[in-house]
Amino acid sequence: MLTAGLSMMADNIEHVITYWFLWQAFHSPALVGFQVISHWLPFLLCSVWFGELAERHDCRRIIQIAQGLFAFVSVAWGVLFLTGTLTMWEACILLVLHGCAGALWGPAEQLMLHDFAEGRELPGAVRLNATFKSLGVLAGPIVGSALLLALGPAIGILVNVLFYLPMTLLMLRTPYTGHTRDGVVRRERLGPLRSLAVLRTVAGDRVLVAMIALGGLIAVGVGSSLQVAMPSLADALGAGDAGAAYGLLLFANGVGGVVGGVLLEATGVIRPSTRAAVVATFLFGVTTIVVATSPSFLVTVLALVIGGVANMASMTIGQAVVQLRAPVDQRGRVIGVYSMLTTGLRTGNGITLAVLGSLIGVTGTVLVGGGVLAVGAVVIAALIALATARRRAAG
Structure with a gap:
């Protein structure tokens, strides 16, 4: 590590x-x-x-x-x-x-x-x-x-x-190879296109779909936009020297993830579950909205730290749940699907920044992204609750 x-x-x-x-x-x-x-x-x-x-x-x-x-x-x-x-x-x-x-x-x-x-x-x-x-x-x-x-x-x-x-x-x-514990090594060559058949496996597991959807929302909605917005946020907040303010905002954004990881591991209060991931994602969306709209430098710093904790919780819960639920013989590709949509979709966030940023500004784009993330988390929570209710009624 x-x-x-x-x-x-x-x-x-x-x-x-x-x-x-x-x-x-x-x-x-x-x-x-x-x-x-x-x-x-x-x-x-x-x-x-x-x-x-x-x-x-x-x-x-x-x-x-x-x-x-x-x-x-x-x-x-x-x-x-x-x-x-x-x-x-x-x-x-x-x-x-x-x-x-x-x-x-x-x-x-x-x-x-x-x-x-x-x-x-x-x-x-x-x-x-x-x-x-x-x-x-x-x-x-x-x-x-x-x-x-x-x-x-x-x-x-x-x-x-x-x-x-x-x-x-x-x-x-x-001595570990990545296959030592379960002893499963896939031998046949699938190639890039046939590897995508794993999408059917993912689509059949609603929990995996929820975890990937939450990660994809973060990638598209927020992605790298917070880091890109830091210079304009520092100028807008007018907290003394712009360079020092910029550095402190960047530090707060990064330290939230570190603090989040330490607290989650030290306390163990949050267990990996769909509900915890949804709540963490919603909180990350709300703190992003606060960052984009708050006139207070102190409030912005606190929101960045809390948002970093929430982002860390959502990301690590998603990774753990995906690994635990993935079929043993397809674990690598399922993790690949998760990485493709939760990391690769940051490419789309860059395009969004370019298009929306030219229309409503970088800070406005951050605000829209935070709103999309918060609303998306609520929608995913509602869909999960509906699916659970239907399954219980059918059972």
């Missing part, structure tokens, strides 16, 4: 350094948009296939390939920065490869968690892993900025390669 946090920190360090360098080199708004799309689109297009690969192969090796691809991209950035030969098309290729590495890593990592922990311990393992990754997300911009200022973009991005090594080395030492 610590190694996952370091890798996630390295992922975010790369964003800090490369995004800064690319803007300085090209000043291209189109490239800025491509940075977002290239990061999330591989999750949307490839997650189910990568989940199927995790079912068939040793997950340790898949994780090492993903970490190696991350490291290769960092080395390539460093060499191109040092030689001053970076072109736009090379930048686009490296951005896509970086996104593919993240999509490849996800399903294999989740299968490893299922291997490490027994069923009753799995929710806690998911929460702890997500908490350490949230710490990585929180630390990434800080460490990335320090490397950029102290060493420059070329040397800084090359040093970043070191943070991918711990997880790579851990995979050499652990």
Whole structure:
């Protein structure tokens, strides 16, 4: 879990350094948009296939390939920065490869968690892993900025390669393969298109559908819009120095996830269930609305922290429930479906930001997203209650 946090920190360090360098080199708004799309689109297009690969192969090796691809991209950035030969098309290729590495890593990592922990311990393992990754997300911009200022973009991005090594080395030492506990390894090759047949399995389980729908709502409704809105929120709130306000808002947004993971794991008050996931998602929507409308800097900070806790609860409950309910022989692909819709749909959030943002502003788009999330959670809760009532009447 610590190694996952370091890798996630390295992922975010790369964003800090490369995004800064690319803007300085090209000043291209189109490239800025491509940075977002290239990061999330591989999750949307490839997650189910990568989940199927995790079912068939040793997950340790898949994780090492993903970490190696991350490291290769960092080395390539460093060499191109040092030689001053970076072109736009090379930048686009490296951005896509970086996104593919993240999509490849996800399903294999989740299968490893299922291997490490027994069923009753799995929710806690998911929460702890997500908490350490949230710490990585929180630390990434800080460490990335320090490397950029102290060493420059070329040397800084090359040093970043070191943070991918711990997880790579851990995979050499652990005896778990992602299939050790249940002993099920799928042998036949399905390919990207046939892997999508798992959608029928998911569609037949209303709990899985509810978890995926909630995660998809968060991805489309809020996604990355809170982070994008931070500069304009800081200016609008007028809390002294805009740079300091921006930093504090970013910190509050990140620390909520860390606090949420620690509290949920330490207290154990929230058990993984559909109801808990719905309530957490609704609360995340409400706090997002508060962030977009509050004139108070303090209230906004508190809403960001509470929203981070709610988002963490919804995400980790969804991941745990999906893993526990997925058929053993299709677990990788079911996790891939969950990743495809709960992470890949952030691509749609980027498009929404571009379209609505030009019409009603970024803050207005955040408000709409929060409202959609809150209303969507209520609708899903109503549909679940209706289905439960019908099942009891029929039984």
